[in-house]
Amino acid sequence: MDDVTTDLLIIGAGPTGLYSAYYAGFRGMSVAVVDSLPELGGQITAMYPEKAILDVAGFPSVKGRDLVEGLVEQAASADPTYVLDRTATTLEHGDDHVVVTLDDGTRVTAGAVLITSGIGKFSPRPLPAGDGWVGRGMEFFVPSFAPYAGKDVVIVGGGDSAFDWAEHLEPIAASVALVHRRDAFRAHERTVAKVKASSVEIITSAQVTELRGDGHLEQVVVAVDGEEPRTLEAQALVAALGFVADLGAIQQWGLETSKRHVVVDSAMRTNLPRVFAAGDITDYPGKVRLIAVGFGEAATAVNNAAVAIDPTAHVFPGHSSEG
Numbered sequence: 001m002d003d004v005t006t007d008l009l010i011i012g013a014g015p016t017g018l019y020s021a022y023y024a025g026f027r028g029m030s031v032a033v034v035d036s037l038p039e040l041g042g043q044i045t046a047m048y049p050e051k052a053i054l055d056v057a058g059f060p061s062v063k064g065r066d067l068v069e070g071l072v073e074q075a076a077s078a079d080p081t082y083v084l085d086r087t088a089t090t091l092e093h094g095d096d097h098v099v100v101t102l103d104d105g106t107r108v109t110a111g112a113v114l115i116t117s118g119i120g121k122f123s124p125r126p127l128p129a130g131d132g133w134v135g136r137g138m139e140f141f142v143p144s145f146a147p148y149a150g151k152d153v154v155i156v157g158g159g160d161s162a163f164d165w166a167e168h169l170e171p172i173a174a175s176v177a178l179v180h181r182r183d184a185f186r187a188h189e190r191t192v193a194k195v196k197a198s199s200v201e202i203i204t205s206a207q208v209t210e211l212r213g214d215g216h217l218e219q220v221v222v223a224v225d226g227e228e229p230r231t232l233e234a235q236a237l238v239a240a241l242g243f244v245a246d247l248g249a250i251q252q253w254g255l256e257t258s259k260r261h262v263v264v265d266s267a268m269r270t271n272l273p274r275v276f277a278a279g280d281i282t283d284y285p286g287k288v289r290l291i292a293v294g295f296g297e298a299a300t301a302v303n304n305a306a307v308a309i310d311p312t313a314h315v316f317p318g319h320s321s322e323g
């Protein structure tokens with residue numbers, strides 16, 4: 001890819017990065033957005049595109065994929081240059097600019113950098129018994145529910161994703177069983193209560209030990225503490241065991257970090273000149289990791305970056321309302 005020159009470089013195209021792109025356009029800046037994933041939307045697209053989100057201001061309920069679509073449409077007014085499937089690897093400072101190099105060698109020269117890299121580049125925790133079964137009935141993500149219609153589904157895990165998927169697949173699947181190695185769950189209490197009250201069979205203190213099938217998945221063997229192993233008929237298994245997040249090379253950039261997060265001040269400045277951060281990646285006293293919080297931080301970060309790029313600019317952007 002050709003080298004890129006832009007006013008603002010945003011690293012991470014999750015909800016925070018996309019909203020930041022809109023805001024950069026509102027401030028009259030050119031903007032480039034890079035993401036390791038091939039698709040826009042960060043955790044929402046990768047982990048819960050079909051989930052109804054209830055706590056984004058102005059939307060009593062919005063499906064993940066619809067929220068991302070709206071963010072992309074809003075960001076389009078900034079005409080962003082998207083550089084997808086590329087990971088930011090190095091950062092160097094010039095006198096009045098920053099250069100970030102991507103894993104394919106592309107150099108992006110920017111007046112300021114905004115890191116919205118969330119939990120980092122993430123990959124799913126493997127299910128040891130599922131080695132070699134991805135694409136043959138086993139998946140780590142549920143990007144859409146339709147392929148599970150009429151199937152017997154086994155979900156492994158006890159967190160939010162496992163319970164969200166159990167809740168949403170139960171009405172369309174032939175059967176859903178949720179297997180968890182403990183008898184306590186990390187998921188939201190309300191979702192756990194809903195799933196417990198549904199037809200989902202919850203099997204606790206249990207581990208999946210074997211997947212069987214001729215080519216495609218047909219059976220899942222489950223070892224249950226103190227009981228005989230069980231064999232479940234299943235054409236689909238979702239391993240929702242969480243993710244290993246990797247901040248990757250960003251950790252070598254000299255940023256002040258705290259427990260794998262980037263420390264920012266109230267203007268979303270990091271300890272490095274011209275480098276800002278917003279969204280899940282940031283840390284400060286009282287930090288809450290939610291989409292709504294990332295949106296607020298995006299506005300603060302971009303408006304302060306505008307001043308870092310052009311010291312004659314004002315932090316306050318004026319109001320966007322027209323007409």
Ligand SMILES: Cc1cc2nc3c(=O)[nH]c(=O)nc-3n(C[C@H](O)[C@H](O)[C@H](O)COP(=O)(O)OP(=O)(O)OC[C@H]3O[C@@H](n4cnc5c(N)ncnc54)[C@H](O)[C@@H]3O)c2cc1C
Nearest residue numbers: 012014015016035036042043088117118120279280290291
């Ligand atoms: C199952 C689940 C349900 C949730 N439900 C809710 C909810 O109901 N309400 C709510 O407010 N929040 C919810 N959240 C949390 C919410 O998704 C996050 O707060 C939000 O996604 C954070 O947005 P972000 O843009 O800061 O980061 P992310 O969404 O994590 O996006 C960061 C992006 O940066 C990219 N990236 C990372 N490192 C690099 C690099 N070096 N180079 C290039 N790209 C990089 C990643 O690929 C990723 O696409 C939920 C999370 C999960 C997992």
